[in-house]
Amino acid sequence: MGLNESIDKMMGLATGSRDPQALNAVMEVQRQLIQIQSENKTLRERIEELENEKILSNELEYKNNAYYRKGEENKPYCKRCYDVDKKLVTLDWTIDLYSSTYTFRCPECENTYGSGIEHHQDTHIEF
Ligand SMILES: [Zn+2]
Secondary structure, three states: OOHHHHHHHHHHHHHHHOOHHHHHHHHHHHHHHHHHHHHHHHHHHHHHHHHHHHHHHHHEEEEOOEEEEOOOOOOOEOHHHHHHHOOOOEOEEEOOOOOOEEEEEOOOOOOEEEEEEEOOOOOOOOO
């Protein structure tokens, strides 16, 4: 018999006995059980969250001022957003004037990072 069924049975007995003290005691146990079940659910969810974070952090590599997931060479993620908020935010590849390498720009926190990756494009303006 599960805990909920046991309590239902106790409730039935307490109701049948017409003893208000017994009934109150059973209701108190029931109230506490609901609270414990809710706490249990919250803890399970938190454990799952932490396990997912752990799997993810094992999967991430840091290079060129960004994080990458294994097998995703061209998809850099923002260092700040992951370190601070545990969020993977894909960085935009941008090319600044008079630059020879790509600049990564985060659409979320708006930080920019020098990637050190050459773009081989002429970014000089001629007048
Ligand atoms: Zn960011």
